[in-house]
Structures are given as structure tokens and as C-alpha cells.
Amino acid sequence: AQSVTQLDSHVSVSEGTPVLLRCNYSSSYSPSLFWYVQHPNKGLQLLLKYTSAATLVKGINGFEAEFKKSETSFHLTKPSAHMSDAAEYFCVVSDRWPGGGADGLTFGKGTHLIIQP
Amino acid sequence: EAGVTQSPTHLIKTRGQQATLRCSPISGHTSVYWYQQALGLGLQFLLWYDEGEERNRGNFPPRFSGRQFPNYSSELNVNALELEDSALYLCASRQLAGGRNEQFFGPGTRLTVL
Numbered sequence: 001a002q003s004v005t006q007l008d009s010h011v012s013v014s015e016g017t018p019v020l021l022r023c024n025y026s027s028s029y030s031p032s033l034f035w036y037v038q039h040p041n042k043g044l045q046l047l048l049k050y051t052s053a054a055t056l057v058k059g060i061n062g063f064e065a066e067f068k069k070s071e072t073s074f075h076l077t078k079p080s081a082h083m084s085d086a087a088e089y090f091c092v093v094s095d096r097w098p099g100g101g102a103d104g105l106t107f108g109k110g111t112h113l114i115i116q117p
Numbered sequence: 118e119a120g121v122t123q124s125p126t127h128l129i130k131t132r133g134q135q136a137t138l139r140c141s142p143i144s145g146h147t148s149v150y151w152y153q154q155a156l157g158l159g160l161q162f163l164l165w166y167d168e169g170e171e172r173n174r175g176n177f178p179p180r181f182s183g184r185q186f187p188n189y190s191s192e193l194n195v196n197a198l199e200l201e202d203s204a205l206y207l208c209a210s211r212q213l214a215g216g217r218n219e220q221f222f223g224p225g226t227r228l229t230v231l
Contacts, residue, residue: 034219043121043207044222090160105150105220107160 002027004093006108014116019078021111023091026072033074034092034105035065044090050074061085086115119144121210121223129229130198138193138226142210148172149191150211150220151183155204163206166191167213198230 007022025031032051036044048059055067065076074091091108122141130136142149151163162175166185174181180196189210195202205227209220 036222041224043224044209046219046221049219105152105160105162107152109159 002031002093002106004091004106004108006089006091006111008111009109010112010114012114012116013081015083016080019076019081019085019113021076021089021091021113023074023076023108024072025074025091025093027093032094033065033067034094035059035063035074035076036090036092038088038090038110040087047076047089081113081115083115083117086113088112121208121221123206123208123223123226125226126224127227127229129231131231132198132200134198136195136198136202136228138195138206138208138228139190140193140208140210140223141190142208143212143221146210146212146221147189148211148213149185149189150209151191151193152207152209153177153204154207154225155201158204160207164193195228200230203228203230 003026005024013019030052034049035047037047038044047063048057048065050057050067058064063076063078065074067074088110090110092105094105121143124139128136140149148167150165152160153163154160163177164183165173169185183191183193185191205225207222207225209222211220
């Protein structure tokens with residue numbers, strides 16, 4: 001069985017400061033891990049993905065995440081927050097087929113990122 | 118490249134009625150996934166269709182059903198609606214071949230049950 005825990009339901013940072021959104025996972029197999037972002041009243045957009053290649057993954061809009069197997073973590077970071085980053089962020093795991101072929105994707109509960117001006 | 122589209126954007130029904138939600142995947146994608154995003158419950162996997170067949174379903178009662186058409190578009194049907202079915206329903210598509218394994222999401226259908 002697979003599961004995802006997003007450690008913070010809300011994160012508030014000032015514009016221009018670093019962003020850290022924390023995610024821990026549990027997986028019986030070698031997992032594929034994703035971060036998705038959801039802006040208000042919009043669908044989900046893929047930020048980045050890890051599929052057993054490089055452990056440091058770079059995504060869109062300046063975000064990156066590091067896969068740490070020993071810590072079962074996949075934290076999302078960005079050096080400098082922008083107002084447009086305000087959204088809901090979901091950490092996602094799939095350990096059956098890459099991309100969730102058998103069980104779909106297992107989503108974390110989400111982290112609401114607030115950007116203070 | 119056109120993205121995943123869903124219709125309608127909003128749907129209002131009363132308890133006991135049936136709801137039908139539609140999804141068109143990205144061209145060339147053969148797999149369609151349905152998810153329910155209910156307030157306080159997060160995103161939960163509902164159904165997976167590929168090549169016209171149901172491949173897997175999440176922990177939902179049988180009144181949640183659907184199908185996939187020859188053009189790979191999909192329909193989600195929810196029978197005997199209950200108040201707790203009110204949620205955003207998201208459809209995603211994926212191309213199984215070619216090594217790209219991420220799912221691409223549509224904007225969702227917001228279902229309100231009164």
C-alpha cells in the first residue's frame with residue numbers, strides 16, 4: 001500500500017523568500033513521485049516528477065524537489081516566492097505502475113501556500 | 118495541443134437524481150482516470166479506463182460507474198445522488214505508451230447535490 005503525508009496544511013511566506021513544502025511517503029515498491037499545483041477554481045497542473053532517475057528534480061516555475069529514500073521524503077522548494085505561487089500543492093505517489101496505472105495516484109491532503117506581500 | 122476538457126463546468130442536482138459527467142482526453146491518450154475532490158477528504162481515485170475497459174476502481178459504491186467510448190472520451194455516472202456526493206470531479210488522461218507516465222488533468226466538474 002502507498003500513502004503520502006504532507007506535513008503542513010498551510011504555509012505562509014513573504015514574497016521573495018524561500019518556499020519549503022514538506023512531503024513524506026510510504027511505498028511498497030520503487031515509487032514514482034509527483035508534485036501538482038491547483039490554483040483556485042482550476043484543475044491540477046504537474047510541477048515536476050521523480051521516476052528513479054536523478055534524485056534532484058527540477059520543475060516548472062523555478063520549483064524543484066529532492067527525493068531522499070533514506071528519509072522517505074520528497075520536499076518541494078523554491079528559492080524565491082512570487083505572488084503567483086499562491087495555490088494548493090499536492091504531493092502524489094504511485095508505486096504500482098509509473099503514473100498510477102493500477103491504482104491511480106495517491107494524493108496527499110494538500111498544502112495551501114500563502115504569499116504575503 | 119488541446120488539454121483535457123470536461124463538461125459541464127457546474128452541475129446542480131437533487132438527492133436521488135442521476136448525474137452524468139463527461140471528459141475528453143488529450144489526443145492520443147488512451148487512459149482516462151476519474152477523481153473526486155470533496156471538501157475535507159482530499160482527492161480520491163474513483164475509476165480508471167483504458168482502451169474502452171474499466172481497469173480499476175477506488176473504494177466507491179457501485180452507484181458510481183462510467184464508460185469509455187471508442188474515441189477514448191469517457192463518461193462518469195453517479196446514480197441515486199446523496200448530499201455527500203457534492204464535490205469537484207476531476208478527469209485526467211495519460212498516454213500509456215512512450216514512457217511519459219504523468220497524468221494531465223482537466224478543470225473539473227463541480228457537482229452540487231441539494
